[in-house]
Amino acid sequence: MTEHELYLFDLRGYLVVENALTPSEVAAANAVLDRLWGDVKPRDREHALSGGSAVLRGEKGRLEFHGNLLELNPPDCDPFRDMLAHPVIAPYLNEMLGTGFRLDHGPGLIAMEQGCEGHVLHGGGEPYDPSQFYVMKNGRMYNGLTVVSWQLTDVLPGDGGFCCIPGSHKANYRCPQDIKTVETDLGCVMQIAARAGSTVIFTEALTHGTLPWKGKGQRRSILFKYSPGFIAWGGAPKRPEVFLSQLTPDQKAVLEPPYRPNRPVIMGKA
Numbered sequence: 582m583t584e585h586e587l588y589l590f591d592l593r594g595y596l597v598v599e600n601a602l603t604p605s606e607v608a609a610a611n612a613v614l615d616r617l618w619g620d621v622k623p624r625d626r627e628h629a630l631s632g633g634s635a636v637l638r639g640e641k642g643r644l645e646f647h648g649n650l651l652e653l654n655p656p657d658c659d660p661f662r663d664m665l666a667h668p669v670i671a672p673y674l675n676e677m678l679g680t681g682f683r684l685d686h687g688p689g690l691i692a693m694e695q696g697c698e699g700h701v702l703h704g705g706g707e708p709y710d711p712s713q714f715y716v717m718k719n720g721r722m723y724n725g726l727t728v729v730s731w732q733l734t735d736v737l738p739g740d741g742g743f744c745c746i747p748g749s750h751k752a753n754y755r756c757p758q759d760i761k762t763v764e765t766d767l768g769c770v771m772q773i774a775a776r777a778g779s780t781v782i783f784t785e786a787l788t789h790g791t792l793p794w795k796g797k798g799q800r801r802s803i804l805f806k807y808s809p810g811f812i813a814w815g816g817a818p819k820r821p822e823v824f825l826s827q828l829t830p831d832q833k834a835v836l837e838p839p840y841r842p843n844r845p846v847i848m849g850k851a
């Protein structure tokens with residue numbers, strides 16, 4: 582990470598990395614999603630994420646896919662497997678999580694179109710959560726659960742989608758509920774614009790959520806959630822051998838279960 586990126590991530594708790602994917606990589610991932618679109622369904626109303634907020638409510642839930650994008654039949658899985666230990670992203674995760682970082686859970690699709698509800702803000706520096714944290718020690722940062730959110734469509738200013746309270750990963754007071762529901766506007770909740778092909782990296786310690794979608798087109802984000810190599814926030818599922826045998830050494834390394842010593846290191850391209 583550059584000096585500027587270190588400064589911004591420490592300051593804000595998120596970073597937008599532009600052009601992490603080429604236009605043809607974005608097109609390939611979108612083509613697969615187009616093919617499986619029949620299986621992408623609005624989240625049911627019983628599990629609404631807008632938490633009763635008048636500001637976040639929508640006509641329908643966000644659009645989700647409950648299959649495993651990594652285990653689609655080849656070659657449909659390729660665009661998503663390529664994101665898993667992506668050479669552009671690995672240097673960021675080595676710095677944020679330490680070498681030997683692992684995929685904790687995901688990837689998950691968050692798709693939105695006009696009328697899709699938002700998601701109440703969650704996370705934050707207070708209360709401290711030992712699995713989702715941000716601390717500086719020994720002159721470097723340490724993060725718990727950290728998200729890499731690949732953007733497959735443009736998110737423009739005012740569109741809605743991912744939002745956060747920049748700096749809240751270091752907050753010392755709890756975020757009041759009416760700020761989390763965005764029903765009181767203190768001017769601290771920011772929508773994060775990001776072009777197709779970019780990735781938004783954020784610590785789950787950041788207070789963050791989703792604004793209802795107002796964009797003309799669809800939102801399509803693919804979220805991968807990583808932990809330090811010795812922590813599991815979610816489970817550590819046993820992966821089928823046949824699936825593992827199709828992966829590159831770096832992709833396999835990132836799916837290792839949690840443990841500490843002698844983890845494989847993924848260098849990526851700085």
Ligand SMILES: O=C(O)CCC(=O)C(=O)O
Nearest residue numbers: 691728742743789790791
């Ligand atoms: O990307 C979004 O809209 C929100 C994601 C989120 O809340 C999460 O990953 O915890």
